[in-house]
Amino acid sequence: MAEENAPATTVAAAVADQQQEKPVPDAAAGDQSKAEGNGKTVAEEPPKAEMKAVVLTGFGGLKSVKILKKPEPTLADGEVIIRVKACGLNFQDLMARQGAIESLPKAPFILGFECSGVIEQVGEGVEKFKIGDRVVALPEWRAWSELVAVPAKNVFAIPEGLNFVDAAALATNYIVAYVLLFELGAVKPGSSLILHSAGGGVGQAVAQLCKTIDVTVFGVASKSKHEALKGTIDHLLERGSDYAAEVRKVSPEGVDLFLDCVCGEECSRGYSLLKPMGKYILFGSSNIVTGETKSFFSAAKSWWQVDKISPLKLFDENKTLMGFNLRRLLFHQNQSEYVAKIFDKVIGLWKDGKVKPVIDSTWAFEDVGEAMQKMHDRKNIGKIVLDPSLEPKPKPATPVKGKSKNADKEKEKKEEDSSANGTSTPAEASSPTTKEKEKEKESS
Amino acid sequence: MAEENAPATTVAAAVADQQQEKPVPDAAAGDQSKAEGNGKTVAEEPPKAEMKAVVLTGFGGLKSVKILKKPEPTLADGEVIIRVKACGLNFQDLMARQGAIESLPKAPFILGFECSGVIEQVGEGVEKFKIGDRVVALPEWRAWSELVAVPAKNVFAIPEGLNFVDAAALATNYIVAYVLLFELGAVKPGSSLILHSAGGGVGQAVAQLCKTIDVTVFGVASKSKHEALKGTIDHLLERGSDYAAEVRKVSPEGVDLFLDCVCGEECSRGYSLLKPMGKYILFGSSNIVTGETKSFFSAAKSWWQVDKISPLKLFDENKTLMGFNLRRLLFHQNQSEYVAKIFDKVIGLWKDGKVKPVIDSTWAFEDVGEAMQKMHDRKNIGKIVLDPSLEPKPKPATPVKGKSKNADKEKEKKEEDSSANGTSTPAEASSPTTKEKEKEKESS
Numbered sequence: 001m002a003e004e005n006a007p008a009t010t011v012a013a014a015v016a017d018q019q020q021e022k023p024v025p026d027a028a029a030g031d032q033s034k035a036e037g038n039g040k041t042v043a044e045e046p047p048k049a050e051m052k053a054v055v056l057t058g059f060g061g062l063k064s065v066k067i068l069k070k071p072e073p074t075l076a077d078g079e080v081i082i083r084v085k086a087c088g089l090n091f092q093d094l095m096a097r098q099g100a101i102e103s104l105p106k107a108p109f110i111l112g113f114e115c116s117g118v119i120e121q122v123g124e125g126v127e128k129f130k131i132g133d134r135v136v137a138l139p140e141w142r143a144w145s146e147l148v149a150v151p152a153k154n155v156f157a158i159p160e161g162l163n164f165v166d167a168a169a170l171a172t173n174y175i176v177a178y179v180l181l182f183e184l185g186a187v188k189p190g191s192s193l194i195l196h197s198a199g200g201g202v203g204q205a206v207a208q209l210c211k212t213i214d215v216t217v218f219g220v221a222s223k224s225k226h227e228a229l230k231g232t233i234d235h236l237l238e239r240g241s242d243y244a245a246e247v248r249k250v251s252p253e254g255v256d257l258f259l260d261c262v263c264g265e266e267c268s269r270g271y272s273l274l275k276p277m278g279k280y281i282l283f284g285s286s287n288i289v290t291g292e293t294k295s296f297f298s299a300a301k302s303w304w305q306v307d308k309i310s311p312l313k314l315f316d317e318n319k320t321l322m323g324f325n326l327r328r329l330l331f332h333q334n335q336s337e338y339v340a341k342i343f344d345k346v347i348g349l350w351k352d353g354k355v356k357p358v359i360d361s362t363w364a365f366e367d368v369g370e371a372m373q374k375m376h377d378r379k380n381i382g383k384i385v386l387d388p389s390l391e392p393k394p395k396p397a398t399p400v401k402g403k404s405k406n407a408d409k410e411k412e413k414k415e416e417d418s419s420a421n422g423t424s425t426p427a428e429a430s431s432p433t434t435k436e437k438e439k440e441k442e443s444s
Numbered sequence: 445m446a447e448e449n450a451p452a453t454t455v456a457a458a459v460a461d462q463q464q465e466k467p468v469p470d471a472a473a474g475d476q477s478k479a480e481g482n483g484k485t486v487a488e489e490p491p492k493a494e495m496k497a498v499v500l501t502g503f504g505g506l507k508s509v510k511i512l513k514k515p516e517p518t519l520a521d522g523e524v525i526i527r528v529k530a531c532g533l534n535f536q537d538l539m540a541r542q543g544a545i546e547s548l549p550k551a552p553f554i555l556g557f558e559c560s561g562v563i564e565q566v567g568e569g570v571e572k573f574k575i576g577d578r579v580v581a582l583p584e585w586r587a588w589s590e591l592v593a594v595p596a597k598n599v600f601a602i603p604e605g606l607n608f609v610d611a612a613a614l615a616t617n618y619i620v621a622y623v624l625l626f627e628l629g630a631v632k633p634g635s636s637l638i639l640h641s642a643g644g645g646v647g648q649a650v651a652q653l654c655k656t657i658d659v660t661v662f663g664v665a666s667k668s669k670h671e672a673l674k675g676t677i678d679h680l681l682e683r684g685s686d687y688a689a690e691v692r693k694v695s696p697e698g699v700d701l702f703l704d705c706v707c708g709e710e711c712s713r714g715y716s717l718l719k720p721m722g723k724y725i726l727f728g729s730s731n732i733v734t735g736e737t738k739s740f741f742s743a744a745k746s747w748w749q750v751d752k753i754s755p756l757k758l759f760d761e762n763k764t765l766m767g768f769n770l771r772r773l774l775f776h777q778n779q780s781e782y783v784a785k786i787f788d789k790v791i792g793l794w795k796d797g798k799v800k801p802v803i804d805s806t807w808a809f810e811d812v813g814e815a816m817q818k819m820h821d822r823k824n825i826g827k828i829v830l831d832p833s834l835e836p837k838p839k840p841a842t843p844v845k846g847k848s849k850n851a852d853k854e855k856e857k858k859e860e861d862s863s864a865n866g867t868s869t870p871a872e873a874s875s876p877t878t879k880e881k882e883k884e885k886e887s888s
Contacts, residue, residue: 183721184764186630267755276777277627282755308752311711311726314767318777320628321765323758333720333762 048072052388053110053145054368059099062369070110073142073149080129080152081121082137085164086362087144087386088114090172090201091261091284092327094376096141103332104141112143112386113327116158116167126152134158136171138339140331144365146388153336156343159351169201169357169383174346175339176326177205180281181215183342184322185257192216193257194247194273198233199225200375201383202283204358206259207232212354218247218255221378228381232358239378247273254278261285268307271319279320358382366392492516496832497554497589498812503543506813514554517586517593524573524596525565526581529608530806531588531830532558534616534645535705535728536771538820540585547776548585556588556830557771560602560611570596578602580615582783584775588809590832597780600787603795613645613801613827618790619783620770621649624725625659627786628766629701636660637701638691638717642677643669644819645827646727648802650703651676656798662691662699665822672825676802683822691717698722705729712751715763723764802826810836 048071055068075081093111095101116136119129129135135157137143137150158167180202181187193210197203198219210217219233220243226236235250237243247255256277258270261284270280309321329335349355360380363371364387371384492515499512519525537555539545560580563573573579579601581587581594602611624646625631637654641647642663654661663677664687670680679694681687691699700721702714705728714724753765773779793799804824807815808831815828 183630186627263756263759276773276779277782280755282759285756285759308754309765310752311724311765311767312707312729314765315707315726315729315769316767316772318767318769318773318779320767321753321755321758323755323760323762323764325759325762328760329720329762335720335762338721 051146054365055108056111058107067365072147075121075123077124079123079149080119081149082117083120084115084117086116086168087112088168089384110142110145114172115143116164136167165385166357173201173205175342176202177209178342181209187215189214191256194218194255195259196220196262199381204382208355276318281322283324360384362387364390364392495590498809499552500555502551511809516591519565519567521568523567523593524563525593526561527564528559528561530560530612531556532612533828554586554589558616559587560608580611609829610801617645617649619786620646621653622786625653631659633658635700638662638699639703640664640706643825648826652799720762725766727768804828806831808834808836
């Protein structure tokens with residue numbers, strides 16, 4: 001747990017961090033510093049401009065997430081630099097924080113896989129964008145920053161009338177939902193499905209897309225959310241309960257599709273609830289993040305809990321097992337073009353008024369800790385968005401030592417204190433013990 | 445192997461067999477004798493009319509397959525009786541012969557899962573058919589007979605102009621091919637796939653359906669068939685070879701779909717050749733039938749050779765694993781309605797001239813052994829059909845003791861001799877040792 005106690009860095013230290021990032025092998029495509037020294041950047045290096053960013057200082061809990069000043073990114077060929085207006089928070093960010101996603105750079109690095117904004121610089125070889133274009137971007141990391149350099153292939157134009165918050169909420173969630181339903185699930189009018197985390201961003205996107213073609217949705221969510229969700233989900237099931245009997249009551253033969261982002265024991269339950277010709281799709285493994293810091297143990301446990309399946313069993317039962325992982329598709333399998341086509345379809349549905357993202361809440365960068373905790377506790381309904389232009393919430397009168405950026409240095413000496421710029425205090429202050437208990441109950 | 449040597453029965457014995465079938469629990473739906481005694485059948489029982497049928501006298505090799513006289517079927521509610529004009533031979537018949545399919549009745553029973561013909565009687569409660577209708581039928585077994593009683597839900601009308609041989613060839617093979625490509629595989633123009641047993645009935649159906657929407661086919665077949673197949677298959681691969689490199693040469697990223705009816709080591713090879721978002725479908729396990737009689741051993745071996753796969757691996761790799769088994773779908777999962785819809789689509793394509801079944805050969809019932817051996821050796825290109833109206837082939841001048849039905853009794857005493865009515869002599873005579881060697885090479 002040494003990483004958790006990594007000190008907040010000063011501005012000077014942040015520059016050093018940036019240089020440390022250079023040798024990270026996986027940062028190649030979008031490394032903000034790699035253009036330095038190749039003669040293409042403007043000669044303004046000495047007093048490099050700075051920007052605010054959400055930095056992970058080490059894998060672990062909320063304390064590892066700090067708001068820091070970082071040098072502005074430099075532009076490489078094939079990239080654009082975006083002035084960020086809104087950032088999407090995804091469950092993967094929580095997993096990244098705990099180091100539960102492979103191929104991340106060494107900490108410290110800027111978090112975030114999703115943002116929207118305006119193009120401020122266009123690199124060599126980029127044809128499809130010009131300065132001033134409004135876009136969403138899915139960088140491999142580093143989205144939660146005032147400025148971000150992203151390979152143009154992972155940047156998609158957004159139409160007039162779509163605001164930045166909605167655009168950020170439309171990208172990952174609706175791309176995932178669209179692929180699950182129409183590309184992999186191939187649902188038809190009259191199909192039925194079970195959906196995990198029905199209240200989350202993807203869950204709400206799936207529910208909306210299902211309404212466009214009359215698909216029945218059984219949605220699993222915490223009991224406390226049922227009241228709020230009953231307008232969007234046909235049949236609500238209680239998270240953590242053995243809901244098989246309830247599903248069979250409505251749909252004795254089972255369902256056509258099971259969308260699982262939880263993994264673990266849900267795998268076999270979901271599989272057994274499938275109709276003949278039914279499909280199970282694993283599109284997340286949030287069980288892996290069950291607590292603040294016990295990621296590695298619980299990841300391993302989760303992994304072994306999942307039954308392996310023989311293709312011959314699928315053959316005997318006329319069933320299908322699928323996996324979908326947008327991050328791997330974009331950054332390890334080079335399928336940006338495919339993803340761009342899906343996003344076009346999503347935008348088409350948005351233009352036709354058939355989908356409208358549900359925004360749970362928007363947060364200042366400084367409140368990212370609280371936002372993450374809300375998602376971790378599954379208290380959100382719809383998308384959680386970060387907005388770098390927002391002022392942080394006023395903090396409760398706890399002994400916070402300093403609020404200005406100059407306070408960073410002071411905090412270095414107080415590692416046991418919460419964290420820089422109020423990043424995480426409110427969420428962490430609110431009885432983590434109770435939350436742990438909740439989680440244990442949920443995952444049992 | 446005791447079953448293999450079961451004696452050919454006389455007509456009297458055949459009647460006894462029929463009565464033996466009664467207590468078989470799984471024969472409920474279509475049991476030809478179950479209507480007896482419930483007062484509904486016409487009072488013609490005493491000298492019951494007889495018909496010719498292909499009977500499996502015990503699980504095992506070709507010797508267990510006999511042409512016998514059996515009582516004509518009696519009609520139950522919800523059934524029709526069909527005067528059979530053509531029968532489809534499928535790989536499953538070979539597996540049934542060896543007892544490698546679950547839920548078969550106890551031997552002896554009439555073989556065959558597929559036939560076409562004319563409706564001769566219509567049972568209570570059947571609305572959609574009348575006497576004289578031309579149909580194809582997919583009974584659970586018993587299709588290879590002059591008459592067969594089939595639940596009406598598994599009987600589908602065929603249009604004017606479609607002859608009985610083509611109809612039998614259109615049913616199973618094109619239903620399977622259609623589901624694999626368009627329902628499960630969801631191929632699009634520009635997709636690519638690898639297809640096992642490219643020369644077989646399903647293989648040729650897949651190849652034709654692919655041409656309707658411009659899908660590239662890599663077809664695996666024995667080298668000896670390549671010349672004959674080059675008109676229908678885009679890229680031919682040699683059965684038993686490690687063709688991965690060849691596929692990668694044409695399609696470096698791999699293929700969108702892998703259609704495997706062989707199982708065993710093909711599973712992992714197929715999986716590894718998939719593109720991101722690619723699908724592997726197991727729709728047969730013909731490796732299980734590798735020899736004449738060693739079914740149980742090789743079934744178990746085949747089963748254990750197949751790697752089980754964790755859903756988390758699919759999630760990491762954006763891949764899909766599917767199983768399709770028409771027999772289970774119809775007889776264990778009650779999905780006749782779904783299958784009927786697919787057959788409608790196939791008939792639509794036939795009417796539009798987009799598909800035309802490839803018939804490898806037609807055979808008399810008496811030559812079923814040779815026909816089965818041809819399929820077993822994978823020497824057919826397209827569908828093998830049995831036609832009960834055909835005269836058996838003249839037999840080579842081997843020491844066959846008798847050719848009339850009365851010869852049955854004589855043969856009982858000569859169990860080591862080939863079998864009744866020339867069922868299997870020609871195929872078995874042709875050096876099984878060489879064939880065994882071929883197979884061992886192929887499955888290694």
